[in-house]
Amino acid sequence: MxxxxxxxxxxxxxxxxxxxxxxxxxxxxxxxxxxxxxxxxxxxxxxxxxxxxxxxxxxxxxxxxxxxxxxxxxxxxxxxxxxxxLSNVEDKENIKKSLTGPKEGTVHENKSEINFATLTPDPVYFPVQEFKEAMNEVLDRDGGYAFAYQEAKGYYPLRESLRDYIINRKVNTDIEDIHIISGAQQGIDIVSKALINFNDTIVVESPTYTGALAAFRSRGANIIEVPIISGGMDLELLEEALKKYSPKLIYVMTSFQNPTGISYSDEKKQGLLFLAKKYNTYILEDDYLPELKFSGKETYPVKAIDTEDRVIYLKSFSKIFMPGIRLGFLAVPKSLTSNIMSAKHTSDISTSSLMQRTFDLYIRKKKWQGHIERMSKIYKNKYDITIKALREVTPFIEFDNPEGGIHIYCKSDMDSLMLGSIIKQRGASVVPGRVFYLDNREDTHFRLSFAAVEDDKIEEGIKIIRNAYMDLKNLNSGNLFPYL
Amino acid sequence: MxxxxxxxxxxxxxxxxxxxxxxxxxxxxxxxxxxxxxxxxxxxxxxxxxxxxxxxxxxxxxxxxxxxxxxxxxxxxxxxxxxxxLSNVEDKENIKKSLTGPKEGTVHENKSEINFATLTPDPVYFPVQEFKEAMNEVLDRDGGYAFAYQEAKGYYPLRESLRDYIINRKVNTDIEDIHIISGAQQGIDIVSKALINFNDTIVVESPTYTGALAAFRSRGANIIEVPIISGGMDLELLEEALKKYSPKLIYVMTSFQNPTGISYSDEKKQGLLFLAKKYNTYILEDDYLPELKFSGKETYPVKAIDTEDRVIYLKSFSKIFMPGIRLGFLAVPKSLTSNIMSAKHTSDISTSSLMQRTFDLYIRKKKWQGHIERMSKIYKNKYDITIKALREVTPFIEFDNPEGGIHIYCKSDMDSLMLGSIIKQRGASVVPGRVFYLDNREDTHFRLSFAAVEDDKIEEGIKIIRNAYMDLKNLNSGNLFPYL
CATH class of the missing domain: 1.10.10.10 (Winged helix-like DNA-binding domain superfamily/Winged helix DNA-binding domain)
Incomplete structure (x- = not known):
């Protein structure tokens, strides 16, 4: 038939x-x-x-x-x-790239490739059954009220759950200073709306998350890049920038920074806070993936030592849970609460009430902690495989292994846009370093994430990268044999 | 015990x-x-x-x-x-007011009051069971993929469903020009990001929706108010404004405008489109509640006659469904698609995938049409009761009855802020007209919505308004007897 x-x-x-x-x-x-x-x-x-x-x-x-x-x-x-x-993850970086620059739109996406570009977890890890149970319980409990508008700051019990949750990060905050948002990108956008007006200056790490650059740019801000070096931002250059430009905000990721994977040392955190106070500015701290700490001693965010109410703390659940739930929160200085509320309201009034209630119940049933532990094991295994495979391709490709997170920042001696393009042709993908700079400058780094790559494909993928590198190297030296 | x-x-x-x-x-x-x-x-x-x-x-x-x-x-x-x-509706206008001005924050909210201020439907009308079934079906069908990132424009099948849905409104659009958003407020915010830069000019109806004013203001726009008169915006004044300021955008609600309840005549729609073309600008059309048409002949949006791709069509499902689902869509001119995508991405990457998939299935199972019909009957009944009760308080309070929608714009000869405050003390609430103006000017109108008021409380509520009016009138004329 x-x-x-x-x-x-x-x-x-x-x-x-x-x-x-x-x-x-x-x-x-x-x-x-x-x-x-x-x-x-x-x-x-x-x-x-x-x-x-x-x-x-x-x-x-x-x-x-x-x-x-x-x-x-x-x-x-x-x-x-x-x-x-079998993976359906959308490539966040790729969307961004296709929107912000011509360089990437030209590369056609291939769904069967080994995708080291995305930071989004594989949907197979999402705890559908547990989440479904929580959602049904909420619908039975709250009925139509599960779809009513929330308080502008978000569903009170969820804010309470999150207040308790971040005590693990040594952050003590008032429930009234917690604002529920629809993911990290919205958090950055809302803080931008609340603080940044046309022609204001803000400081970012360089390189940094492209979505943040886009949000700041959209407010008409002048963006000053301060290099990130070992242990965090270069504080000398930061102080120069603070002195010269009086920025409204310093945007940082203190754990496993995206893209460098660098975590801030205690000294850097102290220094950052000291400078923010001295030059009367705020820190927007994106507490990016601290849950995935695989070695070294436990570290805490700047917010944990923020006695002066200088830090706007931002936390999303996309990278460890699933992006589709669109949930995160801000813990903000009291002086900013009303501006933040207003910016949230102007943006989209409130975050899905059903999602807030479901996630709250999920946390209260102690399912969330279990999920983090499961994901941590899964990622740790991928991390180990990745580090091992990468070690075999040094010194062609160099890297510092971060103590956790879901990505490694690699460096070769070739322009990573060229290299990335050849990797793409061979059936894998990485994110070229230049997208993390304001001016898309030429760069030899690339970001390699194992978040959505199956364990037994990691080594194969890294071989593709190695071969692409060797080919490009030979091509550059005029020697087309034996790789092309 | x-x-x-x-x-x-x-x-x-x-x-x-x-x-x-x-x-x-x-x-x-x-x-x-x-x-x-x-x-x-x-x-x-x-x-x-x-x-x-x-x-x-x-x-x-x-x-x-x-x-x-x-x-x-x-x-x-x-x-x-x-x-x-038994009503838990949050008062959207009240939130807004508590955020944007000092006048309203002072009034303490009383949950047992007769709330003519909110436009949000009573949660008891939400079809929880049907929605729950659709959601469970989606979770069983798509598993973790229901939580993956969507295409930037939104879940393809939902965009298809919506394309088909707006054919009822005589709007023919390409699936690729439909963008899913998290409600009308986000739609306005995203269009603002995509089109408006610091110091650009935009034109709004006067009076208009305060959330729109907040979003435009947040972009640093110069806002020009053009009065809305019988049948729509005053086109002579609009042309003057277009000539003088070359605005980027004209924001209109063509059916049951918020707050006036006015619907545009066919001539006004043609005229609006003609002027938008002549002065090379765009129209942002918020197609507000056309589903609730209780009398008169069927009307269609400007988008239906937009042969020049001048209209950005905005549709939310909050007012007829429930705000908590946070869903709406834009149908945009092809020339704006990439700007809109980028603005959405910068705002919050994408709208909840689960909600998109659930709503899509809900539409495909033909449940949505049934819900609209049920709500239309419920609202028609409330509308009739309201009009009848209001007729009994004329000429103290005047109004034009709109041919549908969920609110009536009333007028007395007293400042509505004073009147509103007395109404509040007596256990009811309305929205004073001045919040719908850029400068919060003194105004004798107030908006009265029956969306969340139970049928048998409407008359009682309107009596409270009448008595408050009489007391204020007497107070103003020095006659304290017999009302105070």
């Missing part, structure tokens, strides 16, 4: 035709009737066989692709994914 | 103590053991009887209040709500 004859459609069902087709094909992939890398029928062909519009087939295939079940190759068709590449 | 002896607590349960107390008291309210308006034990008293911290009791009571089960009176304690006032 031909493939299309297995597909059962019900034209009277309320379900859209393309969803029915999606579900049928999904079933065949899951029960093994369709094998990994098997080609799906051509769109026109299947459309005419099933007597549906071609657009319907396109949509069904698109949905299969979005859900990580198939991949497409331009010009050759749509194929069933293998176990080796 | 004393009250506290009925409360069963389990100190070994993972559930927080205050949630257990909340659940116990909720049970007693729901099964009638606690009667409407019965006083709950004093906090200290119950705390010591149950051997828990007073803060725990405060939290439990606070949660009961947040969930609309009890109300508190300053100085006298906490009381069980009656059936007459």
């Amino acid at each position: 031909a493939f299309h004859e297995f597909i059962q459609l019900d034209k009277n069902s309320p379900e859209a035709m393309y969803i029915q087709i999606y579900n049928e094909i999904k079933k065949f992939i899951e029960n093994g009737s369709l094998k990994p890398h098997e080609k799906l029928p051509a769109i026109r062909n299947l459309g005419s066989k099933l007597s549906v519009n071609n657009v319907t087939i396109v949509n069904a295939y698109k949905m299969l692709e979005q859900n990580g079940l198939v991949y497409s190759k331009v010009g050759s068709g749509t194929f069933v994914k293998g176990d080796d590449n | 004393a009250f506290h002896e009925f409360i069963q607590l389990d100190k070994n349960s993972p559930e927080a103590m205050y949630i257990q107390i909340y659940n116990e008291i909720k049970k007693f309210i729901e099964n009638g053991s606690l009667k409407p308006h019965e006083k709950l034990p004093a906090i200290r008293n119950l705390g010591s009887k149950l051997s828990v911290n007073n803060v725990t009791i405060v939290n439990a009571y606070k949660m009961l209040e947040q969930n609309g089960l009890v109300y508190s009176k300053v100085g006298s304690g906490t009381f069980v709500k009656g059936d007459d006032n």
Whole structure:
């Protein structure tokens, strides 16, 4: 029997035709009737066989692709994914790049590649069942009220849970100073709205998270980059900048900084706070992934030693949980509370009430801690494999291993945009260092994250990087043999 | 047996103590053991009887209040709500006011009042069961992928559903021009980010939605108010403004405008579009509540006749569904797509994937249309009662009845801030007209919404308004008898 004859459609069902087709094909992939890398029928062909519009087939295939079940190759068709590449993570850096610069939009994304670019965890690790139970319990408990507007600062019990949670980070804050937000990016955007007006100056680490640069730029801010060196920002250069520009804000990531992986030393944290006070400015501290600490002694954020109410503390749950929950929080100095509330309200009034209530119950049922521990083990294993594999490619590619986190900042002696492009052609991806600078300057670093790469693909991926490096090196030295 | 002896607590349960107390008291309210308006034990008293911290009791009571089960009176304690006032809606206008001006923060909110200020529907109308089923189906279908990042524009199938949905509004748009957003406020904020830079000019209707003014102001825009008259904006004054200031954007609500309730005539819509083209600017059209059309012939948005790609179409689902789902969409001119994507990404990367998928399934199962029809009947009934009750207080209070929507713009000959304050003291609330102007100028209008007021409280509420008016009138004329 031909493939299309297995597909059962019900034209009277309320379900859209393309969803029915999606579900049928999904079933065949899951029960093994369709094998990994098997080609799906051509769109026109299947459309005419099933007597549906071609657009319907396109949509069904698109949905299969979005859900990580198939991949497409331009010009050759749509194929069933293998176990080796069942991953649907969207590449946050890639979206950003496609939006902010011409350099990256040109590279076509291949869903079957070994993706060292994304920082988003593999959806398979999301605790769907536990989360679903919590959500149903909330709906049974609160009914329609689960969808009412919250207090502007967020659902009170969740703020309470988070206040208790950050005591682990030695941060003592008042429930009234906690503001629930829809993820870290919104946190940065809201702080920008609350503090930065046109032509104000702010200071960032260099290199830094591109999403933060975009938010600051969107406010018309003058952005001053201060290099990050061993143990944190270069405080001498920071002081010069503070003296010269009187910035409104210093944006820092004190643990496993993105992209460098550097964590701040205690001295740097003290120094940073001292300077913020001396020059009367605020610190926006993005407490990025401290939960994933694999070696060395425990460290705490600047906020933990902030006796002067200088630090706006930002925490997202995307990187360890799942980005789709869109939740994070700010713990802010009392003097900023009303500005922050107003900026949040102007942005989107409030964060999804159902998500807030569900996450609160999830924490209260002690599920959250368990999830962090599970993810920590999973990531630690990936981290070990990555470090081991990278050691084998030194000295071509150098790196300092951070004491945790989900990415390594690597350096070669080649421009990383060129290198990244060749890596891409060979079926893997990394993020070239230049996207982390304001002027996209030429750079030989690249960021390699193992967050979404399966354990047994890490070594293969790093070999691709090594080979790409060797090829580029040979190409540059005029020696095309033996790599090209 | 004393009250506290009925409360069963389990100190070994993972559930927080205050949630257990909340659940116990909720049970007693729901099964009638606690009667409407019965006083709950004093906090200290119950705390010591149950051997828990007073803060725990405060939290439990606070949660009961947040969930609309009890109300508190300053100085006298906490009381069980009656059936007459089971409503927990947060007052959006009040939040806004408490953030943007000193005039309103001073008025203390009373949860048992007859709330004509809020535009948010009563949570009891939310179709919890249907929504829960759709959500569980999505979680079973998509697993962890339901929490992955979406495409920047939003979940493709939902964009498809919405494309089909707005064909009802005679809007034909490409799926690729639809962008999912987290509610109308975010839509306005994102359009502002995409189009407005410091010192750019934009035009708004006067009076207009305060949240829009806040978003435009936050971008450092110069805001020009053009009066709304019968049938829409005053086009002569609009043309003068366009000629003089070359604004980037004209922000309009063409159906049941907030706050005036005015809908645009066909001529005004044509004229608006003509001027936007002539002066090379964009229209941001907030298609506010056209679903609630109770009389007169069907009308369509400006977007429906937009052959020149001048209209950014904005649609939220908060007012007819529930604000807590935080969903809406933009249908934008092709020339703006990449700017809008970038602004959305900078704001919060993407809207909750689970909510997008759930709402999509909800639409595809044809539940959404049924919900609109139910809500339309409920609101039509409230509308009729409101109009009838208001007719009895003319000519003291005048109004034009709109052909639909959820609010009436009323006018007296008294300053509405004074009037609103007296109404508040008497146990009801309205929104004084001055909050809808840039300069909060003195105004004799007020907005009266029946969205969250129970049918049998509407007449009582309008009597309160009438009596407040008469008292103020007498007070102003020096005659204190017989009202004070």
